[in-house]
Amino acid sequence: MNQEAITNLEKLGLQKIQRHIFLCADQTKPKCCSHEEGLESWNYLKRRLKELGLDQPSADPPCFVFRTKANCLRVCEGGPILLIYPEGVWYQKVTPIAIERIIQEHLLNNQIVTDYLLLRHDLPHSELNITSQNDDS
Numbered sequence: 100m101n102q103e104a105i106t107n108l109e110k111l112g113l114q115k116i117q118r119h120i121f122l123c124a125d126q127t128k129p130k131c132c133s134h135e136e137g138l139e140s141w142n143y144l145k146r147r148l149k150e151l152g153l154d155q156p157s158a159d160p161p162c163f164v165f166r167t168k169a170n171c172l173r174v175c176e177g178g179p180i181l182l183i184y185p186e187g188v189w190y191q192k193v194t195p196i197a198i199e200r201i202i203q204e205h206l207l208n209n210q211i212v213t214d215y216l217l218l219r220h221d222l223p224h225s226e227l228n229i230t231s232q233n234d235d236s
């Protein structure tokens with residue numbers, strides 16, 4: 100394995116994340132919202148996760164959130180679109196006001212914010228095996 104990648108992975112604390120948020124923002128072709136709206140929501144999300152200490156591993160609250168700016172989540176209407184895993188909850192129209200509610204209610208209190216809910220779809224759990232091409236046995 101690439102040592103730099105492992106170092107970065109450890110710095111990011113990826114082995115400890117509890118939720119992963121994807122937000123459609125800074126799109127190459129803005130469709131679900133304007134470019135400015137997407138960036139405003141993205142900057143708000145980043146700032147609030149940092150202010151609340153949710154952007155790093157923590158036992159109190161036990162809520163470490165990893166965020167990813169997605170170029171397009173392929174819904175392309177009613178954005179900005181935001182997706183949270185592992186729950187598989189899709190939100191629409193996530194302005195900064197909506198993001199604040201999602202942080203307070205969903206991330207910190209495990210409540211879906213139905214006012215902005217687009218879809219709830221848990222991904223099926225799968226059992227994975229690790230195989231190695233270098234394994235001669």
Ligand code: FES
Binds near residue numbers: 172173174
């Ligand atoms: S442009 Fe936002 S979902 Fe496609």
